[in-house]
Amino acid sequence: MKLRVGVIGAGYLGTFHCEKYKQIEGTELVAIVDVDEEKRKRAYDRFKVNTYSDYKEIAGIVDAVSVVVPTVNHYEVAGFFLRHRIPVLLEKPIADTVSHAKKLVEIAKRHNLVFQIGHLERFNSAIRTIRGMIDKPVFIEVHRLSPFSVRGTDVDVVRDLMIHDLDIILSLIQSDITSIDAVGVPVLTDKIDIANARLKFKNGCVANVTASRVSTERMRKIRLFQSNAYFSIDYGTSKVNIVKIHPGPKPELEANQLEISKEDSLFEEIKSFVEAVKTNTEPVVKGEDGLLALESAFKILSKIDKNLKVIGYEKNINSSW
DSSP: OOEEEEEEOOSHHHHHHHHHHHHSTTEEEEEEEOSOHHHHHHHHHHHOOOEESOGGGGTTTOSEEEEOSOGGGHHHHHHHHHHTTOOEEEESSSOSSHHHHHHHHHHHHHTTOOEEEEOGGGGOHHHHHHGGGOOSOSEEEEEEEOOOOSTTTTSOHIIIIIHHHHHHHHHHHOSOEEEEEEEEEOSSSSSOOEEEEEEEETTSOEEEEEEESSOSSOEEEEEEEETTEEEEEETTTTEEEEEEEEOSSSOEEEEEEEOOOOOOHHHHHHHHHHHHHHHTOOOSSBHHHHHHHHHHHHHHHHHHHHHHHHTTOOSOGGGGO
């Protein structure tokens, strides 16, 4: 029996969700929802699937949903399906506030539901390959830079872009953050468009994370240093360079580049969600993971706000979040 799925939100990313569900064996895309009539028409013409203007209409005909709507609507829409005991794949960030995120996690836990958050980089083939090689990194440096696009500007760059790397770092370190210092400024929007954060962890690791959505170039790289090796990962190309340290009377460095087949991360993410729903098992990126990343993002934003006030920046960026 096929898993009947629906996609809420037929915009840029929602269309990709529809496309992937159509490719996954054992699933049937039965409903696409969007308030915009033109988007519904385009979705129907492309996928030949029934479309709806109200997400509440599909509760009785789907077994699982992807929620791909603006962040401010995450709590309302995802909460509706979770309360109706329908598993949810929710795009990041998990919610507009920590309070809403906690409530979504609680609802999913109460009903023992699969609740997966769309932190896409967890499914990047390079990250999946090196995860088992990471052993107590002492320093992590990340750069996530992209040219400006209106898409995603409903939130600041910390929750739009940096949150991907916060999720990866938190999943690798598995230690509490003890201190944060952060700076950032608005450039082309009324929200923070470029930011840098320095995170210190209880286990001694330090992470330096930079995110920009106003760059002239595109870059998505993470570097990790541990006692016996250095890793450089390019998310975009899935290239991994590893320098291993061989101790001894004459220490030696061994450099290698791993040949990794680049995979469709969104396809892998959605396939993983479908498998978790069918087997009722814990998803790769749980609601709790999304909550932890969001809490960290808000702590960074709070530090940025304080530093802007110190330098006399008049606008309180809290108004944007």
